Amino acid sequence: MTRGSQRIGRYQVERRLGSGTFATVWLAYDPDLDTRVAVKVLGLNWSADDDVKRRFLQEARMLFRINDPRVIRVYTTGEDDNGCPYFVMDYVDRGSLEERITARSSSGQPFTPVEALATVREIADCLSVVHRVGIVHRDLKPSNALYRSDPSSPTGERLLLGDFGIARALEAGFKSTIVAGSPYYMAPEQAEETTAGLVDQRADIYAGSVILYELLSGQVPYPFRTISEIRRAQDAGQLVPLGQRRAGLPSTVLDVVERGLRVDPRDRYANVEAWIAALDSASAALVDTPSQPAQSTWVPTASLPGQSVPADGGDGESTWFEADDEELPDTPVGTASPQPIAEERSARLGAQTHRAPAGSVPLQPRRSAEPAKTSGIVTTPPADRATSRDPLEARSQLALLVLGLIVLAALGYVVVSVVR
16 A cells, blocks of 8 residues: 555555554445455565465455355455555454454353354354365454344344465365464364374364354363463363353253364364254254253453454464464464463453463463352352451450450559559
């Protein structure tokens, strides 16, 4: 974009929606079509990097290839006055699932099981379109589940997927030694150099199951600081069962989450159609089982200082790193004010009850959370010793003190009399 002209091609720039590691997303007006669009522009410092440019344009091609209203649509591509490539896509006007999770966390109101399953069912429906054309997303997370106004929908909005920066076609013989994704939602096979190039649609099912676990419990399954710690916890079976996080859920709901989170992809659902069938069965069980509302240990915390951006998640690019990198990236892409990823996530996830693997460092809360509002559970802290004594005992001790003072005064009077 030329700073003076405030234009990108024919598009009149209105404001910045967000910046990532590689690109910036702008809200712009298309005068020819009389509509608002989102324009994603590769950063000037990356425009000469052929590999980055290839990945950037690959995302545009992926989105164009899918061409479905359940996925962000790309309309055209071009280059700005500085020679930086850009592509034009849907503007998503109702934010992201990440924002809604943060809002619920701030208000202390967890998603109901019905809401959680319905949300993930929509995500699964979007994935079915993606997988049908032979593409695996590989970076599914709440900030990439977006909402757009839709008058034809009963709810007045539609959920759709964005940010296909690291998506790839499921082509025979595709190999990669690059580990890419968002660690909290990344399937175990994505984090291994030997299997990173063999990722298929079951990785997206894993990520969707992480989202379902998070919606129901308020926490991600493995809240550790590094990829290696997350992997050790996965291999050691240190997942806290969802039933311990939220009591009262039907077994069908617990089962669909547990199976979707299995470490070995062969033990998960074979495809998104099988996962959708299981989600539908779990939803039916919620309707057919008249029971007490599920009790949750869901812990609300302060909202995140940065918000997700309503256009392709604002993420621009997802996290790319070599397979032997252990520390999570310091700056999560897609936030208006970048923060360390561990702090950003822990600010919302709250206290964890995981037992960390040997040598690991669990996430720590950014600040002390306000008193938790749990579902019908009131916790009374132990009374302070100084204020917990019996009233009669306190009065007795006061009387003894007064009597002692009287005795001391009397003795003093006697001493004075003898001296005289």
